[in-house]
Amino acid sequence: MSRPEVLFPLFAALDTLTGVGAKTAQHFEALGVIAPRDLLFTLPQSGVDRALRDTVQGAAFPTTLTVKVQVGPHMPARSRGGAYRIHVEDAQTSFQLVFFHGRSDYLQKVLPTGAARVVSGKVELFDGIANMVHPEYILPPEEAGDIPPFEPVYPLTSGVTQKTMYKATRSALDRVPELAEWIDPAQAAQAGWPSFAEAVALAHAPGSQEDLAATAPARTRLAYDELMAHQLTLALARASERRVRGIASKGTGVLQARVRAALPYAPTGAQDRAIAEISADMASAQRMNRLLQGDVGAGKTLVAFMALLTAVEAGGQGVMMAPTEILARQHLEGLQPLAEEAGVVLELLTGRDKGAERRAKLAALARGDIQVLVGTHAVFQADVAFADLRLAIVDEQHRFGVRQRLALGEKGGAADVLVMTATPIPRSLALAQYGDMDVSVLDEKPPGRKPIQTALVSTGRMDEVIERLRAAMEAGRQCYWVCPLVEESESVDLTAAEERFKRLRAVLGEGRVGLVHGQMPPAEKDAAMARFQAGETGVLVATTVIEVGVNVPNATIMVIERAETFGLAQLHQLRGRVGRGEAASTCLLLYQSPLSETGRRRLEVLRETEDGFRIAETDLEMRGYGDLIGTAQSGVPRFKVADMERQAGLMAIAQSDARTLLADDPGLRSPRGEAARVLLWLMRQDEAIRLISVG
Incomplete structure (x- = not known):
């Protein structure tokens, strides 16, 4: 699949834009801008009110003002490097334009005495007299329309000025094509969102401070587009996982009942709910890809073991993986008493197993004599073969990328996958990072844990x-x-x-x-x-x-x-x-x-x-998600417009929209599906595009 032609102008070289030469194009790279498309998503961060006023009188200095003036006498600098002053009068008062290192011949030409001019710049009081130092605009009254009444202020980098930025963004805006709508029409209507082309135009031409807020319709729409593209990518990954036929593993409940009978207290409601969700996933013919999220001490071990027993009851094997040997041994110690109650064979495999002992374990595993294996990454080694692997549990996700999840799946061909994490993750992050997975949450503490x-x-x-x-x-x-x-x-x-x-x-x-x-x-x-x-x-x-x-x-x-x-x-x-x-x-x-x-x-x-979820939400509010998990290694996307902390609700809507769209139109062939493909190209979601073309 190749990029749709309608987007070519937005992915052309930067130096095809007005006012951007090869050198400026290089400077732009520091802002992450390499094509006109990137400028569309580099929105103004603030704005300056440059609406024309009658007078500077009564303004709260220092402030930026735009006024029409009559140019009076020039007072050149007395010494080198001194201030060159020009006396001007507006409708009610007089003030001074001030230029340092001002060249007389140039200023006489631009501001001839007796002429009318519109000037715009920052005005401050100096010794009781209003001064406008180096006005940003000096124009004859008939050209005053060139000054935007509310001027957008862009993030800059060295070598790129506001003027360059303004010109380049206008030039990029001229290339925005009318694109077919990828958002669900009911959603767009209910939220009152403009079309993509209108949204970009409005976001770059704010009329007031309100238009700069993340909640302004144009900005919300663009944030949604980013989130939607990201969630579509995750939904496509999820769909391609699900196309892999899973194995239906229906538990009989016999072994689980033995463990329950031996427990000193009943499982919490949250544990029962998670066990039921996992059993239902395992019983279905689709492959399970679920995240089990539980706070410290919420009892994940029991839930995990019940899932492993479901695999054994169904006639298969289960494996539980930990990132380190210490943790693998600890899982073994935690599971051993439960395994004895259930009467299942539990064994440990780590990098320490060598020689004859290792060979004996591998043979027992391949025969199916070991029903539940606990191990480290050693489980990935080529010579490790299971008789009938039904469930793989991965502990502590953040040490474990998506690639390892898939490698593990290959061991069992179609084994169900359950990922456990003890780090409570705020909802918006969970959606961004694990949007391809279903999530079970343990949010109650078992009785008997002391504060x-x-x-x-x-x-x-x-x-x-x-x-x-x-x-x-x-x-x-x-x-x-x-x-x-x-x-x-x-x-x-x-x-x-x-x-x-x-x-x-x-x-x-x-x-x-x-x-x-x-x-x-x-x-x-x-x-x-x-x-x-x-x-x-x-x-x-x-x-x-x-x-x-x-x-x-x-x-x-x-x-x-x-x-x-x-x-x-x-x-x-x-x-x-x-x-x-x-x-x-x-x-x-x-x-x-x-x-x-x-x-x-x-x-x-x-x-x-001690509520980990409340703590995680506070952490997110106070530090931002980039620091929270060290974005570099976390696989969390960086959005240009969307703000994951404040727009978690928008992320959730994008997720359900993306999943619904794919459920109705798995190949993205309908008119809206085709529009969604354009969105994926527009948002540089190359992985997603690969998934569709493979699919």
């Missing part, structure tokens, strides 16, 4: 904190001490962690303090973790390598040093490492004072709530 006391403590009180640790250790408790990520460089983090380790060891005793950090060989890291899990060390000093899923029920204190340097979601994850046993737990957020206002507000949210 964690959270306190803010200034680093000045470090000695008190260390004393508190000593007391806790004497009472037989354990503590985590998380060191800050000082710089981006790991060597600096390392020094910080090692210094802290030495200081705590000196105070608390040689063998009582352990250390884990990112630069350790994996075997050493595992050994240090194992000593802490076994209770041999009382304090574990760590950089954030411990945030995902480590389970030490005896650890009751979490100290996070320089807490203000961490993201809220990350702090919430770290805090969730304690409060897993019987005893009351505490999280101490050590901050360096003075804390900024927002810094304090962020830490206070943690003190007030």
Whole structure:
């Protein structure tokens, strides 16, 4: 498939636009502008009111004004580099035009004494006299129409001025073709949106401040177009996944009933709902692609195991994958007692399995004797073959790209896929990042989890904190001490962690303090973790390598040093490492004072709530989504017009519209489908276009 001809003018070279030469075109690249199409989506960020007024009198200075004046006497500069002044009069008062380094011959020509001119520029009071310094416009009255009454102000980069930008955008606007409508007519009518061509024209010619707001109809429409193209891409990916025939795995409920009978308490409503959603997906002939989102301690393990049992009840196998060996072992420990109740064979496969032992495991897996496998990425290796893989569960999505999801699917041919994440994701982000998946949310805590006391403590009180640790250790408790990520460089983090380790060891005793950090060989890291899990060390000093899923029920204190340097979601994850046993737990957020206002507000949210979704929403409001997950590695799209934080509702509408359109017209062959193809080309959604052409 090739780009539709109607869009050629918008994808021509930039230097085909008025006022853009080869050099300016290069400067434009810094703004992400490489074709006229990109200028259409580079909207003004503010505007200047240049409506013609009678007089500067009574204005609130400093401000930008446009007035018609009678030019009076010139007063050239007395010294080199001084100010060249021209006395002018408007309908009610007089003021001065001021030029630094003004050339007399040029100014006499542009502003001849006695002539009428319209001038526009910033006016400020100077020694009680109004001054307009370097007017931006000086025109004879008959050309005053060239001054836009409300002038758009664009984002710039070096080598590109407002004038260049204005000219180039007008030139790009002249090329906008009338395009067939891709938005559902009922949606456009109800929202009162203009057509695409009208929307771009209006967005670039705001009449007032209101037109610059994200809520202005023209801007909302363009934001929607971006979101719609993105959601169409995800919906196409989802449809192509679904075209892969799945295997219907219907559970009998026999094994699940055994596990339920052995549980000390009933599952929460949210757990039951998620189990039902997953069972229904697995029973259907389409392949499951579901995200299980649960806050720290919401009981994802039970839901995951029930899904694995459904696969076994249906006569197949299940696999659960974790990003690290520590986590894989932990899943094994968590699932072992449940597997014993159910009477299923559970086995672990990691990179450590070598030689004869590994061969024996692989043979048992290929025969179907191992019913549930827990493993690390080692499961992807070519020699790993299942007898009948029905379900693959992937833990901690953000270590796991879409490509790995697909590679895993290939192992089982048509195996259902369930992705688990303990990071509560705000709705708008979930839609943007996982829009190709169905989502189950665990938003209730199982009974019996004790709340964690959270306190803010200034680093000045470090000695008190260390004393508190000593007391806790004497009472037989354990503590985590998380060191800050000082710089981006790991060597600096390392020094910080090692210094802290030495200081705590000196105070608390040689063998009582352990250390884990990112630069350790994996075997050493595992050994240090194992000593802490076994209770041999009382304090574990760590950089954030411990945030995902480590389970030490005896650890009751979490100290996070320089807490203000961490993201809220990350702090919430770290805090969730304690409060897993019987005893009351505490999280101490050590901050360096003075804390900024927002810094304090962020830490206070943690003190007030343990609701991960509320924390994630606050984090998104305060930091923007780019920082929230480090956009570079997250696969979250960057939109030029749409604002994901404030337009989550729009994203949801775009998602349901995109899915409905594809359900009605899977090949995008109808008139509206053809229009949607043009939208995908317009929005540079090449992946989506590939999916249609393959489909």
